Amino acid sequence: MIRIGLTGGIGSGKSTVATMLAERGAVIIDADQISRDLVEPGGEALAALVTEFGPRILQENGSLSRGELAALAFSEPQATARLNAIMHPLIREESARRLREAPQAPAVVYDMPLLVETGQQDLVDLVVVADVPEEVQLDRAVRLRGLDPVDVRRRMEVQASREVRLAAADVVIDNSGDLAQTQAQVSRLWDEIVGPDS
Numbered sequence: 001m002i003r004i005g006l007t008g009g010i011g012s013g014k015s016t017v018a019t020m021l022a023e024r025g026a027v028i029i030d031a032d033q034i035s036r037d038l039v040e041p042g043g044e045a046l047a048a049l050v051t052e053f054g055p056r057i058l059q060e061n062g063s064l065s066r067g068e069l070a071a072l073a074f075s076e077p078q079a080t081a082r083l084n085a086i087m088h089p090l091i092r093e094e095s096a097r098r099l100r101e102a103p104q105a106p107a108v109v110y111d112m113p114l115l116v117e118t119g120q121q122d123l124v125d126l127v128v129v130a131d132v133p134e135e136v137q138l139d140r141a142v143r144l145r146g147l148d149p150v151d152v153r154r155r156m157e158v159q160a161s162r163e164v165r166l167a168a169a170d171v172v173i174d175n176s177g178d179l180a181q182t183q184a185q186v187s188r189l190w191d192e193i194v195g196p197d198s
């Protein structure tokens with residue numbers, strides 16, 4: 001089974017490419033979804049986060065206050081490192097568990113927005129980057145996904161730059177055209193790495 005690491009900045013079309021790969025038969029492991037699940041009440045990470053950052057990261061109903069956690073964890077690099085030390089091993093463990101439970105597939109796609117930022121290129125066989133110019137990223141994220149432009153810009157600032165991400169890519173999917181053009185590139189990639197009959 002080939003391991004693909006799929007990444008891209010916000011609004012670059014990473015989820016769109018992941019869906020196209022899933023349609024061809026890849027198993028998708030979504031790192032963002034896993035982190036959201038882990039911090040649900042009763043999720044494995046929540047208790048550890050409360051021990052580390054204190055009960056103020058909880059809302060009154062016992063669920064995580066993302067704002068409080070972000071304020072505490074991103075205030076200084078050491079706090080971010082403490083957050084990562086809790087989350088990253090649990091995300092890796094849960095990814096492995098989901099993969100074991102997934103049906104047999106010719107490829108697994110690790111959908112990881114921060115693949116490059118967290119230096120996980122070596123854990124996969126192929127790094128695939130969904131790429132569009134920054135102005136397209138912003139436009140699609142705001143116009144098509146309804147996200148707040150200030151939030152999107154902030155997210156773009158903490159994510160790797162386009163250049164850094166492209167430098168880490170084995171394969172670049174240029175998603176600046178229409179969806180059919182992206183589909184054609186994804187199909188070509190699948191045919192090359194898995195085979196046209198799969």
Ligand code: ADP
Nearest residue numbers: 010011012013014015016140144145177178179
């Ligand atoms: P990401 O997962 O990287 O944040 P998405 O795949 O959600 O990005 O794409 C952002 C938005 O742009 C979505 O609404 C998606 O439907 C749309 N989109 C993605 N690729 C294209 C494309 N080639 N042409 C037009 N719209 C697109």
